[in-house]
């Protein structure tokens with residue numbers, strides 16, 4: 001069941017870790033108990049070509065060692081080439097039903113949604129889970145939509161109580177109790193973990209919410 005793996009869903013690329021080594025950050029997060037990882041290498045200074053592929057492969061190997069699903073953001077070809085556990089796409093990344101056909105039924109497909117209508121469409125297209133957000137304002141995505149708040153999470157839980165949903169956007173241990181109470185399977189986080197001064201404590205605090 002994918003929903004069991006979504007609780008603490010860490011997303012990271014080289015842009016998210018300041019001066020730290022992203023592989024060291026990922027391994028620490030895995031050791032501290034994240035339950036899912038998304039490889040999201042994008043932005044102006046992002047790795048390209050062989051360095052990009054090697055970074056992805058190294059992240060995948062670390063995730064394998066800790067039995068944590070490895071999800072690729074945006075890049076369908078990379079997900080297929082690496083036989084990743086999953087692929088995550090947004091509203092501007094192509095038609096979800098077409099992409100589902102391309103990756104087959106075994107690979108997990110996550111789709112970003114910002115409204116109930118998009119959620120309904122994603123489910124019909126064959127998504128295994130949806131991201132819902134941004135719940136709060138985020139510093140980690142320049143082109144994020146306006147915050148949707150926890151109201152949309154409640155609406156989603158009422159409309160699709162059993163469908164796996166992760167909240168995303170500006171989430172911290174301090175503001176996520178109401179998010180989890182709204183009925184999501186998991187919380188997806190970049191900066192609260194990647195920029196934490198104490199990852200062990202931060203991840204434990206997130207884990208305590210479930």
Ligand SMILES: Cc1ncc(COP(=O)(O)OP(=O)(O)O)c(N)n1
Nearest residue numbers: 073074088089090091112131168188
């Ligand atoms: C779990 C999760 N939810 C939402 C997103 C955002 O996807 P998208 O809108 O395609 O934006 P980018 O991440 O590609 O910039 C996500 N990545 N993961």
Ligand SMILES: Cc1nc(C(=O)O)sc1CCOP(=O)(O)O
Nearest residue numbers: 133134138140169170189190191
């Ligand atoms: C990647 C992403 N997608 C969002 C969406 O709303 O779909 S918000 C977001 C950034 C999440 O980073 P942080 O935890 O640092 O706020």
Ligand SMILES: [Mg+2]
Nearest residue numbers: 074089090093
């Ligand atoms: Mg995307």
